[in-house]
Amino acid sequence: MACDGLHTGLAVRLAARSGRLSGQTAGLAPGFVQANLAILPATDAADFLRFCTLNPKPCPLLDVSEPGHRILSRLGADLDIATDLPAYRVWRDGELVDEPHDVAEHWRDDLVTFAIGCSFSFEEALIADGLGVRHIEQGRNVPMFRTTIACEPAGRFAGPLVVTMRPFRPADAIRAIQITSRYPTVHGAPVHLGAPDQIGIADLGQPDYGEAVDIRDGEIPVFWACGVTPQAVIAAARLPFAITHAPGCMLATDLLNARLATS
Template identity: 70%
Template sequence: MSITLQPARPSVAARLAIRRGDHPGPTAGLAAGYVQANLAILPASHADDFLKFCVRNPQSCPVLAVSEPGDTALPALGQDIDIRSDVPGYRVFRDGELIAEPDNLDEVWRDDLVTFVIGCSFSFEEALLANGVPVRHIEQGCNVPMYRTSIPTQPAGPFHGPLVVSMRPMLPAQAIRAIQVTSRFPAVHGAPVHLGDPALIGIADLARPDYGDAVAIRDHEIPVFWACGVTPQSVIAATKPPFCITHAPGKMLITDLLNAHLAAL
């Protein structure tokens, strides 16, 4: 009797490629249809306050899962996830200062670390494309541009700081459709927080993003801004916790959840 091996689902195949080091770059466009996520990893002593921060700032920090202290698996999000190796790039902070950008966490992992998995706007981009709305950074093969704003987050315990937004340029009619589409995805940032003049939210120059890459803005297009899961990195810079790990911007955890399952009815 012959046995036919079933191919791994695209999300699993992408994680294995990342784990092997075969995909060190941004994850936008990988494993189409599957939820991608931001990370914030903190000591258990700070986990309760950070969870409160996420609850008070659900548009920028929509929580998809929280691990037990020291647990590197996330069974609710995917098969055989190892949070130490399944993201293309990490950032390690001590007292708010970036001290390392490793491609795995083997040398810095601790038994008291709690992983927060936070929804990512990459998940609603599939729906934007399906509705004829362009996604410029995918067209250009680069990372989404992200900016620190003058909009404050709601503090919790020691955690506070400015909201970070991601930006996608589009024509006004496309922006209206984008609002309609992304409003159905509250678990991955939902509707835009601003569109039009970036100066109104404290952004001085769209050509100089704080994270990611600048993208072309064509004639008659307007910038459209969504709350971004990189916000915890601006909060880390403001609050300077003794130890913290995040993903590198644009380099996400790919889960086995389907984007379609996150859409509100």
């Protein structure tokens, strides 16, 4: 169940913590940064940190926790990693085994949390400039696709780039590139536009994650690197244990989107 009127990161976190919010967070807490999560055992954290460093477009790091800590004080004063997202995914040996609304019962003292920038931040800038964001207009989760673009490997972490897609008219696509290039900590400029088959996407109506959106006459698909990429990489690595956010269900922080923009 989604909730209206959640205008701050704290309000979204508290709604998720109480169980009042269980759906996607797109459009909630306007003005506040939202984050993807990857939560791994400390034994795998160094390699994953290197993976993020080598792949900053899909994995722009906002913060990293100490082992076992359920707080990220840089992102919010009242914040509990184990309870404050609407939905999580729990992975064992590369297989999805649970999609709970909190992961307190799965928590371990060796877990390290990686908070990764999310495209919801630059969507606010697109809307402020008068560009429509189709999945928000249609009340859907952004469509996400696995591509044939390989990420730079690090240790056991390797796999395909996952992208989000938003359709625009060509002139608006140029403007969207200009706007999002100012937000490198939340995926930045697109990685591809038009010709989805060139990056291994056969059918825009069948996303691997999220929901399909309408593409109107005269529009072209524009693709940004996506923070769901770590899920594909973690699954491919077949880690004994890991936790991620459920697609579209982000950690709402107390950081302001405006502070992420470069000049």
